[in-house]
Amino acid sequence: MKYLKKINILLKKELKDSFLSPLIYILTGLFCLMIGWLFFNYLLQAKTLTTATMTQAVITPIFGNINFIFVFLCPLLTMRAFAEEKKQSTLDLLLRSELTEFQIIFAKFISNFVLVLFMISFTLIFPIILALSGYSDWGVVGSSYAGVLLSIMAYIAVGLFCSSLTDNQIVASLLTFCLLLGSMLMVISVNATDNYLLALLIQYLTVPFHYEGFVKGLVRSYSLVYFVSYLLFFFILTHKSLQSRKW
Amino acid sequence: MNKTSDLAVDIRNLSKTYPGRIALNNVTFSVRKGSVHGFLGPNGAGKSTTLKIISGLIPQSSGDYTVSGKVGFLPEHPPLYPNMTVKDYLKFVLDIYAPDKNAISNVLEVMNKTGLSTVSERLIGNLSKGYQQRVGIAQALVHSPEIIILDEPTVGLDPVAMADIRELIKKLKKDHTIIFSTHQLHDVELLCSDITLINHGDIVVSGPLEQILESLKTKLALSAKVEHFSEEERVKLVKKFNLESAESQFDHEKKNYHLKIILKGSAQIKKEIAQYLATDGIGLLEFFEEKLDLEELFVQMIH
Structure with a gap:
C-alpha cells in the first residue's frame, strides 16, 4: 500500500503537469482530426465494398491506423519524462527521495498511459456510431482496443528508456521514433531470410505481429507473455540508465 | 580530538x-x-x-x-x-x-x-x-x-x-x-x-577558521614604504633575512616605494628588518604587519 502511495504522489504531479500543458491538447486535437477523417473515409468505402464485413472494412484498418499514429505520437508524449527532469536538475531530487527508481519509472509510465487513454477515449465514438448502424461484433472491438493499448504501452516503455538516456527532448523523441520504426521494419527482414526458425523468431520479436492477432479477435497467451516481457525489459533498461548516473 | x-x-x-x-x-x-x-x-x-x-x-x-x-x-x-x-x-x-x-x-x-x-x-x-x-x-x-x-x-x-x-x-x-x-x-x-x-x-x-588563519602567521606579511629601493637591495634583503618573497612597487604620486615582504619563519626578525630598512640608503617611511586574509590563504594554499 505504502509502495503504491509513493507512486501516487509522483503520478498526481505528473498528470497535473501534463494536463496543464498545451502539448496534450494539441496532440489530442491532431489525433482526433486524423483518425476522424480516416474513420469517415473507411465508412464511405465500406458502402461500396459488398464482400467485406464491417470488421474487415472499418474496425481492422482504423485500429491499424491508431496503432501506427501512436508510433509518431508516443515519442512526443514520452520525450519530456526524464529528459526534462535531467535538464531541470530535478531528477537528482527524485533519486535522493524516498522513491525508488522503479517507483519513479512506474509513475512516469502510468501517467503517460493515462494521457494515451485520454486521447484514445475520443475514439469510443466510433463503436457507438457503428452500433447505431447495427454492428454487434464487440469481441473484436474489445480485443482490438486491448491490442492497441498493449502496443502503445510497449511504445511508452521504449520512450521512457530513450528519454532517460539524454537531457535533450528532441534527441529523446527522435531516438524513440527510430527504435519503434526500426523494430517495425524488422518484419521486412523476415522475408530476406530462408531460415524458417530465424524468420519465426524475428517475427515473434516485433510488436505488429502480436498486435495483428488482437485485431483479428485472437488473444494469444504468448502475445500477452511477449508484451509483459517487452515492458519488463525496457523498465529494467530504464532502471539501469537511471542508476548509471551514479557510476 | x-x-x-x-x-x-x-x-x-x-x-x-x-x-x-x-x-x-x-x-x-x-x-x-x-x-x-x-x-x-x-x-x-x-x-x-x-x-x-x-x-x-x-x-x-x-x-x-x-x-x-x-x-x-x-x-x-x-x-x-x-x-x-x-x-x-x-x-x-x-x-x-x-x-x-x-x-x-x-x-x-x-x-x-x-x-x-x-x-x-x-x-x-x-x-x-x-x-x-x-x-x-x-x-x-x-x-x-x-x-x-x-x-x-x-x-x-x-x-x-x-x-x-x-x-x-x-x-x-x-x-x-x-x-x-x-x-x-x-x-x-x-x-x-x-x-x-x-x-x-x-x-x-x-x-x-581562526586556528588556520593563526597558523599562517608563521608566514607573516609585512608592508613598508621607503624612499629609495633598487633591485639589488631587494635581492640583498631576501638573502639576508631568508625571506619567502619581497616585492617592490614605485608609487609615482607619492614618489616612494611600497614593499611587500613575506617571511618564511616566525615574527622574530620583524624588528631587524625594520632596522635594516631604516638605514640612510633606504629611508623607512612606514612599516606595519599585514593580516593575511582568506583570499591570500586561498591563493597560497592552492599554488
Missing part, C-alpha cells in the same frame, strides 16, 4: 574515481555538529563530488563516511519545477522525502523561515533568481534535516540577493549544521566557524 558524537559528518579516506580521472583522493575531514563549515577550492577541485557523496547522490569508490542525521541538499543548480507554485513544490518535496509528515504545517513553517510566504502562490519560473535560490534552500529544509548541504548557494546572484542568502544562512545555523561550498571568500569569513580547503581532490587544510 573530536568525539564521534560531536561530529555531524565524519569522512575517512574517501576516494572517487571516474574512468581515467581521480576526482577525490583519500579525503579525510570532519564537520562539527552545529557548525557552519565552509568548503573551499578552485573549480574542479572535487567540492561538488564530495558534497554529492555525503548527500547520498553518488557512491564513493572507496573509503567511508558517517552522517549523523538526515541531510537536506541544495545542488549547484537548484532542482526546481518552473511550472509549480512555491507552495505546491514544497509540499511535493515533503511528500516524496517524508511521506508520513504533516505536510502543510511543515511547508508553512519553512516558507516563513526562508521568507517565501509572500510568493507562496506564484509560479517558481516567474520568480527572480534570488527567490528561486530561496526556494532551493527551502526544499533542502522542508523535511526537517539536521544537516544542510548547500553547493555554491550564492553563485550568480546580485549583491542584494547574496546578502539575503547570507542572512538566511545565519538564521539557519541556529537549528542546523550547515556545510556550504562557495567561491565567495567574503561569505566564508562572515559565516563560517570551520573550513576545509580542497584542491585536485586532496584536502589542503581543514579545521576551525
